[in-house]
Amino acid sequence: MSAPLTDTTSANTPNALLITGASILGGDVADVLVVDGVIAAVGEIPADAAAGAEVIDAAGLVALPGLVDLHTHLREPGREDAETVVTGSRAAAVGGYTAVLAMANTNPVTDTAEAAERVFDLGVKAGLVQVQPVGAVTKGLAGEELAELGLMHRSRAGVTVFSDDGKCVHDSRVMRRALEYVKAFGGVISQHSQDPHLAGSTSCCHEGEVSGRLGLPGWPGVAEEVIVARDVMLARHTNSRLHVAHVSTAGSVEIIRWAKSLGIDVTAEVTPHHLLLTTDLLEGYDPVYKVNPPLRPAEDVLALRAALADGTIDAVATDHAPHARHDKEHAFVDAAFGMLGLETALAVVRTAMGDDFTWADIARVMSQNPAKIAGLAGQGGTLAVGEPAHLTLVDPEAEVTVDRADSVSLSRNNPWHGRSVVSRVLHTIYNGTVTVRDGKLD
Numbered sequence: 423m424s425a426p427l428t429d430t431t432s433a434n435t436p437n438a439l440l441i442t443g444a445s446i447l448g449g450d451v452a453d454v455l456v457v458d459g460v461i462a463a464v465g466e467i468p469a470d471a472a473a474g475a476e477v478i479d480a481a482g483l484v485a486l487p488g489l490v491d492l493h494t495h496l497r498e499p500g501r502e503d504a505e506t507v508v509t510g511s512r513a514a515a516v517g518g519y520t521a522v523l524a525m526a527n528t529n530p531v532t533d534t535a536e537a538a539e540r541v542f543d544l545g546v547k548a549g550l551v552q553v554q555p556v557g558a559v560t561k562g563l564a565g566e567e568l569a570e571l572g573l574m575h576r577s578r579a580g581v582t583v584f585s586d587d588g589k590c591v592h593d594s595r596v597m598r599r600a601l602e603y604v605k606a607f608g609g610v611i612s613q614h615s616q617d618p619h620l621a622g623s624t625s626c627c628h629e630g631e632v633s634g635r636l637g638l639p640g641w642p643g644v645a646e647e648v649i650v651a652r653d654v655m656l657a658r659h660t661n662s663r664l665h666v667a668h669v670s671t672a673g674s675v676e677i678i679r680w681a682k683s684l685g686i687d688v689t690a691e692v693t694p695h696h697l698l699l700t701t702d703l704l705e706g707y708d709p710v711y712k713v714n715p716p717l718r719p720a721e722d723v724l725a726l727r728a729a730l731a732d733g734t735i736d737a738v739a740t741d742h743a744p745h746a747r748h749d750k751e752h753a754f755v756d757a758a759f760g761m762l763g764l765e766t767a768l769a770v771v772r773t774a775m776g777d778d779f780t781w782a783d784i785a786r787v788m789s790q791n792p793a794k795i796a797g798l799a800g801q802g803g804t805l806a807v808g809e810p811a812h813l814t815l816v817d818p819e820a821e822v823t824v825d826r827a828d829s830v831s832l833s834r835n836n837p838w839h840g841r842s843v844v845s846r847v848l849h850t851i852y853n854g855t856v857t858v859r860d861g862k863l864d
């Protein structure tokens with residue numbers, strides 16, 4: 423059901439927004455009053471207390487803290503034909519996000535304070551979500567020399583998450599140094615866990631029964647698992663923080679569960695697509711399903727869902743990876759790795775995890791835990807009085823058939839096209855300002 427918006431005309435409460443009758447994180451129904459970008463009251467709010475406020479009728483909707491994405495590729499600078507900070511911010515807002523972590527594999531790479539500040543400033547200028555740059559771990563993502571980790575942290579961009587994503591920091595000595603370095607300021611290394619030798623340079627999918635039948639070169643789950651195992655040991659040795667990006671196998675889950683049981687400081691994320699899509703989709707050789715890490719067999723998908731439900735995996739992160747047509751529309755072996763994710767993430771997670779995974783669980787894995795991992799103050803709240811007003815209002819019952827033409831991303835590599843998903847982000851509020859109304863950019 424769609425909630426209509428109504429404007430009131432008196433102006434006793436300027437810069438105010440009154441959200442009426444929302445189920446707060448899927449629990450109690452309450453009104454939320456936002457004044458000057460801050461949550462000013464939650465409960466039953468008499469109309470005269472909010473005279474002049476713009477009103478959003480949220481009856482039947484669930485109110486969540488604004489979503490936070492730990493893993494977004496915004497492509498600017500360098501590939502503005504695939505996405506820009508503006509278009510990626512738009513896609514994020516439509517998806518219910520109020521903060522995204524912008525990956526460093528741009529051109530030039532985000533490996534200096536200046537580069538980080540440039541992305542940060544573009545995000546502020548776009549003004550639709552908080553764009554928080556991720557810094558590269560190594561210069562040029564080359565895996566050899568540490569990038570300017572300290573300078574990026576002390577810059578205006580305040581970088582705390584570092585990743586060579588797209589590439590693995592595969593040299594153990596470099597990974598050790600990086601973990602030691604960021605410990606000094608409470609940073610975290612987000613690792614793309616993939617042994618380059620086991621994975622090989624020409625592989626394009628998961629190695630298994632399907633790749634064998636289709637004649638596609640694949641790499642096995644163990645290429646991920648050996649790096650996860652090594653890195654949790656390095657995190658223990660250095661007493662530093664490791665974050666495992668896009669976990670995709672049951673074996674990685676087992677290692678992370680074990681590491682957490684020992685008190686090792688490790689967190690992990692899973693993508694929406696690894697919670698729902700399996701490797702058999704490759705049967706049609708459609709490159710939209712080519713992604714890194716690759717789609718895995720059903721037993722891995724089930725293990726990932728269980729790990730997200732029991733807290734072994736802390737967060738859902740989109741790995742939104744837009745690609746221009748001329749990079750993606752090729753024979754499967756030649757196409758670029760990556761798929762869109764921001765606009766569909768919440769509905770895909772809801773659809774994959776089902777009703778037992780509550781809205782409070784969704785708030786935990788898509789907002790609160792990601793904000794905590796990235797150290798984003800003011801994001802990932804509980805919708806309590808005094809918090810900055812970053813909110814998402816979701817229609818929990820909507821059934822939506824995804825149409826890639828509806829996307830506001832610049833790219834069209836949308837693996838969800840034609841699929842039916844449950845729930846829909848209707849309104850997004852960033853810093854007290856409505857960025858998305860009735861599913862459309864304001």
Ligand SMILES: NC(=O)N[C@@H](CC(=O)O)C(=O)O
Nearest residue numbers: 495587588713714743759760
């Ligand atoms: N996840 C993807 O499939 N692609 C990512 C980088 C990467 O992890 O290969 C991209 O930047 O396109």
